Amino acid sequence: MNAAAQNGELNRNGANEIYHKGGSTKRKFQESFEPTPLYAAIVTYVNYAVVTLFGFLRDFLRKHGFEKLYAATEDPEMKDFVPLYASFESFYTRNIYNRIQDIFNRPICSVPGATINIVERKFSHSGWTSKYTGKTLKNVVNLGSYNYLGFAENEGTCSEAAIESAKKYGVGVCSSRQEMGNLDIHTKLEQTMADYLGVEACITFGMGYATNSTNIPCLVNKGCLILSDGLNHASLVLGCRLSRATIRVFKHNDMEDLERKLSDGVVYGQPRTQRPWKKILIIVEGVYSMEGSIVNLPGVLALKKKYKAYLYLDEAHSIGALGDHGRGVTEYFGIHASEVDIMMGTFTKSFGAAGGYIAGNRALVEHLRAHSHSACYATSMSPPVCQQILTSLSIISGTEEGRNRIKQLAKSCKIFRQGLKKLGFIVYGNDDSPVVPVLFYSPCKLGAFSREMLKRGFAVVGVGFPATPIVESRVRFCMSAALTDKQIQDALSACSDLSSLLNLNYSKAK
Amino acid sequence: MDVDKLWIVNEAIQSALQTPYHVIFEGLLVIWILRLIFSKPHKIPDKEEKLTAKEKKELVDLWKPEPLAPPVEKTLAETRPYRLVNGQVGKNIVINGHKCKNFASLNFLGLVGNKRVDDKIEKCIQNYGVGTCGPRTFYGTFDIHLELEKKLAEFMGAEEAVIYSYGFATVLSAIPAYAKKGDIIFADEAVSFAVQKGLQGSRSKVVYFKHNDMDDLEDKLKQQEKMDKKDPKKAAVVRKFMVVEGIYMNSGQICDLPKLVEFKYKYKVRLFVEESLSFGVLGKHGRGVTEHFNIPISKVDLVIACMENSLASGGGFTCGRHYVAGSQRLSAVGYVFSVSLPPLLAGAALEGLKISEENPEIFARLRQKASFFQNLLKGIKGIKLVGYPESPCFHLRRLHPVTPEKDLEFLHDVVDKCEKNGICITVATRTKAEVLSEWPASIRIAVSVQMSEKCLKEAAKVICHAVKEAFAEQRKS
Numbered sequence: 001m002n003a004a005a006q007n008g009e010l011n012r013n014g015a016n017e018i019y020h021k022g023g024s025t026k027r028k029f030q031e032s033f034e035p036t037p038l039y040a041a042i043v044t045y046v047n048y049a050v051v052t053l054f055g056f057l058r059d060f061l062r063k064h065g066f067e068k069l070y071a072a073t074e075d076p077e078m079k080d081f082v083p084l085y086a087s088f089e090s091f092y093t094r095n096i097y098n099r100i101q102d103i104f105n106r107p108i109c110s111v112p113g114a115t116i117n118i119v120e121r122k123f124s125h126s127g128w129t130s131k132y133t134g135k136t137l138k139n140v141v142n143l144g145s146y147n148y149l150g151f152a153e154n155e156g157t158c159s160e161a162a163i164e165s166a167k168k169y170g171v172g173v174c175s176s177r178q179e180m181g182n183l184d185i186h187t188k189l190e191q192t193m194a195d196y197l198g199v200e201a202c203i204t205f206g207m208g209y210a211t212n213s214t215n216i217p218c219l220v221n222k223g224c225l226i227l228s229d230g231l232n233h234a235s236l237v238l239g240c241r242l243s244r245a246t247i248r249v250f251k252h253n254d255m256e257d258l259e260r261k262l263s264d265g266v267v268y269g270q271p272r273t274q275r276p277w278k279k280i281l282i283i284v285e286g287v288y289s290m291e292g293s294i295v296n297l298p299g300v301l302a303l304k305k306k307y308k309a310y311l312y313l314d315e316a317h318s319i320g321a322l323g324d325h326g327r328g329v330t331e332y333f334g335i336h337a338s339e340v341d342i343m344m345g346t347f348t349k350s351f352g353a354a355g356g357y358i359a360g361n362r363a364l365v366e367h368l369r370a371h372s373h374s375a376c377y378a379t380s381m382s383p384p385v386c387q388q389i390l391t392s393l394s395i396i397s398g399t400e401e402g403r404n405r406i407k408q409l410a411k412s413c414k415i416f417r418q419g420l421k422k423l424g425f426i427v428y429g430n431d432d433s434p435v436v437p438v439l440f441y442s443p444c445k446l447g448a449f450s451r452e453m454l455k456r457g458f459a460v461v462g463v464g465f466p467a468t469p470i471v472e473s474r475v476r477f478c479m480s481a482a483l484t485d486k487q488i489q490d491a492l493s494a495c496s497d498l499s500s501l502l503n504l505n506y507s508k509a510k
Numbered sequence: 511m512d513v514d515k516l517w518i519v520n521e522a523i524q525s526a527l528q529t530p531y532h533v534i535f536e537g538l539l540v541i542w543i544l545r546l547i548f549s550k551p552h553k554i555p556d557k558e559e560k561l562t563a564k565e566k567k568e569l570v571d572l573w574k575p576e577p578l579a580p581p582v583e584k585t586l587a588e589t590r591p592y593r594l595v596n597g598q599v600g601k602n603i604v605i606n607g608h609k610c611k612n613f614a615s616l617n618f619l620g621l622v623g624n625k626r627v628d629d630k631i632e633k634c635i636q637n638y639g640v641g642t643c644g645p646r647t648f649y650g651t652f653d654i655h656l657e658l659e660k661k662l663a664e665f666m667g668a669e670e671a672v673i674y675s676y677g678f679a680t681v682l683s684a685i686p687a688y689a690k691k692g693d694i695i696f697a698d699e700a701v702s703f704a705v706q707k708g709l710q711g712s713r714s715k716v717v718y719f720k721h722n723d724m725d726d727l728e729d730k731l732k733q734q735e736k737m738d739k740k741d742p743k744k745a746a747v748v749r750k751f752m753v754v755e756g757i758y759m760n761s762g763q764i765c766d767l768p769k770l771v772e773f774k775y776k777y778k779v780r781l782f783v784e785e786s787l788s789f790g791v792l793g794k795h796g797r798g799v800t801e802h803f804n805i806p807i808s809k810v811d812l813v814i815a816c817m818e819n820s821l822a823s824g825g826g827f828t829c830g831r832h833y834v835a836g837s838q839r840l841s842a843v844g845y846v847f848s849v850s851l852p853p854l855l856a857g858a859a860l861e862g863l864k865i866s867e868e869n870p871e872i873f874a875r876l877r878q879k880a881s882f883f884q885n886l887l888k889g890i891k892g893i894k895l896v897g898y899p900e901s902p903c904f905h906l907r908r909l910h911p912v913t914p915e916k917d918l919e920f921l922h923d924v925v926d927k928c929e930k931n932g933i934c935i936t937v938a939t940r941t942k943a944e945v946l947s948e949w950p951a952s953i954r955i956a957v958s959v960q961m962s963e964k965c966l967k968e969a970a971k972v973i974c975h976a977v978k979e980a981f982a983e984q985r986k987s
Contacts, residue, residue: 072832075808081778082749084688085837093840105646105839109653111639119653145643145650146849154639162640162854166631169598170622171858172822174615178939180599181615182592206824207676209848213707214678219578234847242710267561267569279575307570310578341578348849352641354675367579370589376939377703378678379818384631384854388640461648 030431031293036441036471037426037506044442044471048096051444055095058126070128092465098127100447103462109136111154112145114482116459140454141487143477144461148321148434149405150482151352151392158352158391165387173380177369181380189386193357196397197327198337201365204357205374206381208316208346209235211356214373216283216312217243219342225265225277227258227309229284231291236283236314245281246270252291255299258282262307280309286318286329286345289476290468292429292437294322297333301340310341320350321434326396326406332432350396353388355381405481409434412479412488419492424505428474436477437463445502446473452501456494590922598623601960603934610934611965613955618791618876618902619866620960621822627861634857642850646839650850658856659827661863666797667807668829672838675851677816678704680826681784683844684814685753686712687837688780693749696730696779698722702759703944705784709753721761724769727752731777750779756788756799760938760949762897762904764788767803771810780811787903789813790820796866796873817855821862824855876902876959879966883957886970890977896952902959905938905952906973918951920980925953927976933969 061067071094074084102123110117118137123130145152153159165185175181186204194202205211216239220226224245228236230252240247248265251257262280269276282304284295295313304311315328323331328345330337337343342360347353358368369375396402413434420427426439440446446462453460464473477491499505526533561569579585596604600623603612621627634654644650655673662671674680685708689695693714697705700721709716717734719727738745752774754765765783774781785798793801798815800807807813811834816826828835838845866872880902887906888895897904908917921937928935938954957966 072836074833075831077775081780082746084749084780084834086747090837097840104648105651106649107651107653107656108649111637112641112643112649113639116649142649144648147643152639152641152643154636159635159639163632163635166635166854167628170600170624170628170822171631171824171855172617172622172818173599174617174622174819174822175599175936176939177592179614179936180593180595180603180605180612180934183595183599184597187594207679207848209844210676210679210682213682234843238711238843242707263566263570266573267566276573277575279578308573308575310575346849348641348643352639352643354641354849354852363577363582363585364579366582366585369592370585371941373703373707373941374678376941378676379816379824382824382852382855384635385640385852459649 029294029296031429033291033293033428034426034507036439037508040439040441040506041471044473047442047444048470051096051099055091058095059091068125070125096443097464100443100450100462100464101127102130103447103450106459112142112147112152113150113154114142114147114480114484114487115139116142116145118454118459137454137457140457140459141483141491142459142480143483143491144459145480146317146349146478147352147480147482148317148350148409148478149326149352149392149396149402150408150480151350151388151395152482153352157395158388161391162384162388166384169383171382171384173382175379176377177375177380183380183383183386185383185386185390186380189381189390190357192390192393194359196393197343197359199343199359200338200362202357202359203365203368203372203375204347204355204381204386205372206355206379208348208354208356210374210378211344211346211358212236212314213239213242214378215344215358215368216240216281217373218368218371219243219310219312220245220279220281223270223277224279224281227261227265227280227282229253229288229295231288232283232285233289233314233316236285240283246277252288253293253296255296255303258300259303262303262309266307280307281312282309283312283314286313286315286322287433287435288429289317289435290437290463290474292427292433292435292476294318294332294430294433295329297329297335301335312342312344313340315343315345316356317349317433317435319345320396320406321409322432324406326350326402347385347389351389351392353385353392355385355389409479409481412481412483412485415485416477416479416488416492419488420495421507423492423496423499424507425495425499426507434479436479437474438477439472439474439506440504441471441473441506443473445504446475448502449475449498449504452498453494456497458491458494601958605929605934608929608932608934610929610932611961611969612934613957613961613969614934614936615958616787616819616903616956617822617958618820618956619822619862619872620958621820621858621862621865624822624861624865626865627822627858630857630861631854634854638853640854641852644850645848646845646850652850652853652856654853654856654860655850658860658863661860662827663829665795665863665867666813666829668813668835669808669832670835671827671829672835672842672845673851673856674826674828674842674844675848676824676844677786677818677826679844679848680816680828681705681708681814682711683708683842684812684828684838685709685751685782687842688812688834689714689749689751692747693751694734695751695753696727697753698755698758698765700758700760700763700949701753701755701784702786703941705753705755706944714751721758722763722765724766724773728773731773731779735777750777751782752779753782753784756783756785756792757898757901757903759787759903760905762901762954764792764802764898764901765799767799767805767810771805774809781809782812782814783810785813785815786819786826787901789815790866791873791876791902792900793873795870796820817859817862821859823859823862825851825859872959876957879959879961879963880904880957882963883955883961883966883970886966887955887973890974892981893977902957903954905954907950907952911950914948914951916984920984921951921953923980923983924973924976927979928972931972931976933972935973 107119120133120135212235319328320326346356642650689712691713699718812830877900
């Protein structure tokens, strides 16, 4: 590892050399976040201005009865109550979101594998009313589901094992872990997961979102400091808030800002009393799904050691998807798992199941077993879901098939990303991340792109405000090991057609 | 008049010219005053000097953070190990190697292991696989979710139902979707932990009223009304909510819904009812506390329930009028930012609902067995039974509590003795983080409709015997 990379000083928008420990492959840490072109920003603002003006006009017409009101209204008996919704709060929903809502919530009626069957809906009255046409769009190539290693399958070893498990255990557990919900299959899963990750122990929970929101309050409380990355997921933000610790946000993946805040935290202590903080916890994610970036883990670890902080790594999108054996972002950087204090992840993306886990040393896991809010009050994981994780884990970690899936995912990521860049799209994020966000800036182009891709047989995910900044609407492609090379090439050629049709090639990079 | 004024001015100029130094002195004074008024205040330089890099490094070296978690030995010494269940959590359960009858799992309708449900689960896995691999917005909406939402709304008699993928996260996300910073929520002090977290997450002002005490609630509502009259402008934008549970998890009592609905309209406070334990239990058709009291469900703003108890599946749902329930699809964090409910769980819930609809007498049978069992246990000496007479989930507490630690030890002893004799019950687990952390320890009993009367009589005998032995042992020590 070169000296700069060892200290974690990685260039954004550039290439850095990192070698994989235990191997001799040199891998470049290449990320790019091309700045918004002026032309695109202007067009986007004009788009919003036009839609907002029409929004005001339509609201006026609806209020005075010139246009039919399709939205649900308050119960007439409750008209004296304080209004439940502030009228401006839902302006965006009524006038902007409604117009492109056909690209969201598309119902499917098949396994979310490489191809899906979408139930067709027809929207009318500017998106206010919808009905099902009764038709199904079959075999649409799925570029939107989090099916990184292709374990969303309804045939094969995984589903057969899940069915056996359902026959043996049923699906209901009806109790929390501390009471009657601790089944033998849970202990087996936890042991297997701990062995896979290379840590001492692991504890699992029924939902990934609840894992973050119920466990962060057990680890930190009032008098502790949390340094949270600016783009952390909503579940991490909720967990931090529920813990009542002081939260300071540092710029996304910016090691200088993090160092400054860490230093200030240790040196100056708590703001009013000047007493030292009880603990400092740094919370980062492995792969950020909106930006497609990978955390600068060597940098964060170096800072963590220097300032004696603890590190909470949320590997929701990176477990199974990064690293030669799918062990996540620690394996990707050649770092041993024991260096990260708290490794959290979810089973929903790469394992095709549901739930979350936290892994680390035995003291941490026993503490969570005893005090975690989820272990005490929430129902434990359903047995067939546990079995699905066990089967997929055994495939990933022990078999040729698992290794092939991981290789196929890495290959697909590279081909697709390079293909999009050649077509002139602005693609954010790291070259190795399985999430490929492509910037369109304007919500109108987002809507058009999604509809046109569906016509050509591709299901894509468009994300706009408020999940992203208002002028940075994007389409987020999720790569999968289940996609064949032909499907990827077809997707690229469809993107190419639409690039010229909708003027989407903003990139100036060559 | 003009002539007088002119004469005064003339006089002034004359006298000024006669004493020039006076004029000059006063002029300088005026200029000085103007300068003082308009000049910026003089800043006192900050006495605090910036720390040097060396000093900062010393502070960093000196700082010793607390350990992330206490040492393993301490944690293990203070807590009890998990009980291990082998196999299915049904009427019969194998716990820590002992074969027992299950009076601890909240499997009220006995749907765990039901053949029809198992077949449906198999079909779902064959159609959809296990996971949904996406949140509802991004290809995570399956036709089975839409079917389940429609069926739930139909079953409950509501306009719309919204499904969540985890029971705990349902109420945790539903409350903050409506109550924001600045709003006021009146909550019963015995609400369950998930509700408490929902209240905390909403950042609203929470006013707790005494458990099930409608007079106390009315007092607090009246106080709020007085404050509103003093500041009507603020009152016009502050939303008010009441959060109660149908059957309280912490006490087994039922809420006084007619009174609450009366307060809703009298004091203009919206009503949310958390029905995890009353859904599938109360009411002629199992529709919960609204059906039990014969109140149309449209009077309750939002009903929040989980499908993990009566329906023996997973996840949770909320239902209500379109106007209220619909907004969760965009503003409830646990719905938008989380992956959707696995189809096999949705399928199990659907089949459970169909079975309940085809056998509506199951609910009356469940309540009858619950009250039968409660009557058998009421007579045990030294034990107080807490709970609504027909509730299948009720609590046993010590009649004369000693100290919290000793009471807890006593109850665990009772549980262990029952387990050895083939009856599985559990102490209601709580953490110190609860609002009511001084609430007395209790054993929570859950009756399933599958239990026969003979079984219930035997169980009551075992529990009675275990309590007697535990008391005898405590007296000796």
